[in-house]
Amino acid sequence: MYNVFFSHILEKVTLNEQEKQKIITYFIAKKLRKKEFLLKEGEICRYLSFVEKGLLKSYNVDPKGIEHVNMFALEGWWSSDIYSFFTGEKAIFYIDAIQDSEILMITLSDFEKMTLEIPIMDRYFRILFQNSLVTKEHRLLSSVTYSAKEKYSNLFQSNPELIQRVPQNLIASYLGITPETLSRVKKEITKQR
Amino acid sequence: MYNVFFSHILEKVTLNEQEKQKIITYFIAKKLRKKEFLLKEGEICRYLSFVEKGLLKSYNVDPKGIEHVNMFALEGWWSSDIYSFFTGEKAIFYIDAIQDSEILMITLSDFEKMTLEIPIMDRYFRILFQNSLVTKEHRLLSSVTYSAKEKYSNLFQSNPELIQRVPQNLIASYLGITPETLSRVKKEITKQR
DNA sequence: CGGATCGTTGATCAACTTCAACGGTCGTGG
DNA sequence: CCACGACCGTTGAAGTTGATCAACGATCCG
Numbered sequence: 252m253y254n255v256f257f258s259h260i261l262e263k264v265t266l267n268e269q270e271k272q273k274i275i276t277y278f279i280a281k282k283l284r285k286k287e288f289l290l291k292e293g294e295i296c297r298y299l300s301f302v303e304k305g306l307l308k309s310y311n312v313d314p315k316g317i318e319h320v321n322m323f324a325l326e327g328w329w330s331s332d333i334y335s336f337f338t339g340e341k342a343i344f345y346i347d348a349i350q351d352s353e354i355l356m357i358t359l360s361d362f363e364k365m366t367l368e369i370p371i372m373d374r375y376f377r378i379l380f381q382n383s384l385v386t387k388e389h390r391l392l393s394s395v396t397y398s399a400k401e402k403y404s405n406l407f408q409s410n411p412e413l414i415q416r417v418p419q420n421l422i423a424s425y426l427g428i429t430p431e432t433l434s435r436v437k438k439e440i441t442k443q444r
Numbered sequence: 445m446y447n448v449f450f451s452h453i454l455e456k457v458t459l460n461e462q463e464k465q466k467i468i469t470y471f472i473a474k475k476l477r478k479k480e481f482l483l484k485e486g487e488i489c490r491y492l493s494f495v496e497k498g499l500l501k502s503y504n505v506d507p508k509g510i511e512h513v514n515m516f517a518l519e520g521w522w523s524s525d526i527y528s529f530f531t532g533e534k535a536i537f538y539i540d541a542i543q544d545s546e547i548l549m550i551t552l553s554d555f556e557k558m559t560l561e562i563p564i565m566d567r568y569f570r571i572l573f574q575n576s577l578v579t580k581e582h583r584l585l586s587s588v589t590y591s592a593k594e595k596y597s598n599l600f601q602s603n604p605e606l607i608q609r610v611p612q613n614l615i616a617s618y619l620g621i622t623p624e625t626l627s628r629v630k631k632e633i634t635k636q637r
Numbered sequence: 638c639g640g641a642t643c644g645t646t647g648a649t650c651a652a653c654t655t656c657a658a659c660g661g662t663c664g665t666g667g
Numbered sequence: 668c669c670a671c672g673a674c675c676g677t678t679g680a681a682g683t684t685g686a687t688c689a690a691c692g693a694t695c696c697g
Contacts, residue, residue, distance in 0.1 A: 313589045321581065334578045343585075366567065374559065374566040380573035385527045387580040388514065392536075394587055395620035396506045399685070419644065427588035432685055434645055592653070612676065625653060627677055 252280060255303050256355055259327045263378045264371050273369065277361040283307075283348040289330070290346040296335035298356035302328050305352020306416055309344045310424065320425040323349070323413055329379065330354075349417060399428045400436045445473060448496050449548055452520045457568045466562065470554040476500070476541040482523070483539040489528035491549035495521050498545020499609055502537045503617065513618040516542070516606055522572065523547075542610060592621045593629045 253275060260266065266274070279298075283289060283305065290296050292312065300307075307324040309332065321344055324330035335342035336359060357365070366373045393405060403426060407414055414422060423433040446468060453459065459467070472491075476482060476498065483489050485505065493500075500517040502525065514537055517523035528535035529552060550558070559566045586598060596619060600607055607615060616626040 311585055311589075317589075319585060319588055321585065333574060334581075337574065337578075366570075370563040370566065373563065373570045377559075377566045377570035377573060380570060380577050381526060381530065384573050384577050384580060385530075387577060387584060388527075391580060391584050391587065392504055392512060392514065394584065395512055396504075396510075418642090420642090429686060430644070431646085431687085435685090438645085611674090613674090622654060623676070624655085624678085628653095631677085 252303065252353070253355070255327050256301055259301075260375055264375045266369075266371070270369055270371075274365065274372070277365045278355040278357050281354050281356055283352045283354060285348050285351050288345065288347045289354070290332060290335075290342055290344065292343060292345055293341050294335075295339055296332040296342045296344075297358055299329060299331045299333070299336055299359075299362060300324075300346075300357075301355040302326055302330060303353045303355055305354075306349040307346055307352060307354075308349050308417075308421060309346045311344050318424055319427070320421055323417060323421075323425065325412065325416075349421070394427055399426070399432050400439060402426045402428070403433060403436050404440065445496065445546070446548070448520050449494055452494075453568055456571045457564050459562075459564070463562055463564075467558060467565070470558045471548040471550050474547050474549055476545045476547060478541050478544050481538065481540045482547070483525060483535055483537065485536060485538055486534050487528075488532055489525040489535045489537075490551055492522060492524045492526070492529055492552075492555060493517075493539075493550075494548040495519055495523060496546045496548055498547075499542040500539055500545060500547075501542055501610075501614060502539045504537050511617055512620070513614055516610060516614075516618065518605065518609075542614070587620055592619070592625050593632060595619045595621070596626060596629050597633065 253271075257266070257271060278301075280303075289298075289300060289307065290309075302324045304326055306326075307330045309321045309324070309330055310318050311321060312318050322330070330346055332342040332344040332346070334340065335344075339359075366376070393402060397405065403422075406422070406426060417425075419433060420430040423430045426433070428436075446464075450459070450464060471494075473496075482491075482493060482500065483502075495517045497519055499519075500523045502514045502517070502523055503511050504514060505511050515523070523539055525535040525537040525539070527533065528537075532552075559569070586595060590598065596615075599615070599619065610618075612626060613623040616623045619626070621629075
């Protein structure tokens with residue numbers, strides 16, 4: 252159950268057996284069925300969740316009712332509305348399962364306890380957030396720099412697994428384009444070859 | 445010299461006098477004249493920099509030669525190409541001063557020493573990156589959701605100081621629109637009142 | 638089997654960009 | 668200290684990308 256979890260953490264910091272056992276006590280395991288919600292807009296996001304198995308998406312619905320995918324979370328990724336989680340304010344994102352999933356969740360108070368008890372977890376999350384920040388920065392840059400076609404090509408290169416596992420309309424939403432445009436873009440690209 | 449610096453850090457974590465003195469030894473103070481570069485694309489970003497006074501911008505130049513502002517750094521903000529800084533790979537951003545500035549810089553090896561010696565600094569940077577991540581997430585959402593007019597209005601509400609201190613063409617670049625569009629958008633908005 | 642969901646295609650439309658020109662202001666060098 | 672060039676913001680006209688609206692076929696799943 253904690254295989255993916257610890258292998259992911261141990262990529263960034265080292266933990267002894269005792270620390271591992273302690274960490275496990277802070278987390279709650281949960282299974283999510285496809286289409287089941289982990290969070291809805293307007294709720295307070297109570298958990299920071301690690302995806303052990305499956306695939307989640309977090310997305311926002313704008314005033315026109317259009318969905319915008321914020322991020323996907325494959326195995327080994329974390330998912331949450333971190334603004335809501337850390338501040339206790341209302342969430343702006345929905346989170347649900349694209350495939351049946353198994354997740355590990357921690358509450359804010361347990362997160363605080365854990366990081367104070369095991370300071371190296373602050374280091375882990377510092378590195379995690381730092382890397383996420385880089386990814387977001389690149390995505391933001393990409394979104395203002397590239398055409399629809401280039402955005403899709405870039406994603407195809409950098410994250411082919413996502414394209415295989417996620418329906419096309421969600422990929423479009425993630426890229427900030429319409430499903431129609433993505434369809435045309437794909438046609439264009441295959442025509443070129 | 446370290447006023448803004450410590451008041452900013454102490455908002456997030458607590459430090460005793462000894463820790464403060466230790467931290468100071470890791471940083472290098474530097475003055476930057478307006479238009480002076482701190483980093484150029486293709487270089488390795490050797491420093492993580494804190495703005496004690498002044499205003500920096502980081503930006504990328506795309507294949508067409510168009511500049512895209514990644515972020516501004518006012519007093520109390522950090523600036524760096526964090527990808528380059530932490531990986532040692534080539535930087536994709538330029539960083540220069542919009543106004544004469546005073547900054548505090550730390551190298552990666554000193555950053556590592558500092559966080560290992562004073563683990564609470566991992567916590568500080570965890571919180572810092574966590575907050576930056578939220579900001580970037582919101583900006584990314586805003587960039588796909590809102591019209592040019594709404595983007596400008598949102599920035600005006602959330603960060604009026606930036607609009608006062610930064611030339612309009614750089615604001616446009618930051619918002620991912622052309623200076624011409626921003627000019628028209630501002631005209632529209634003032635007309636409405 | 639039948640409805641819902643998904644991807645595709647076509648036609649029209651709107652937002653924003655691009656290109657071009659102009660006036661104002663800033664700052665620098667002679 | 669003034670003049671001139673560089674830079675900045677504005678405006679207009681035309682062009683382009685991607686959105687919108689609508690219809691249709693395919694597939695999945697209960």
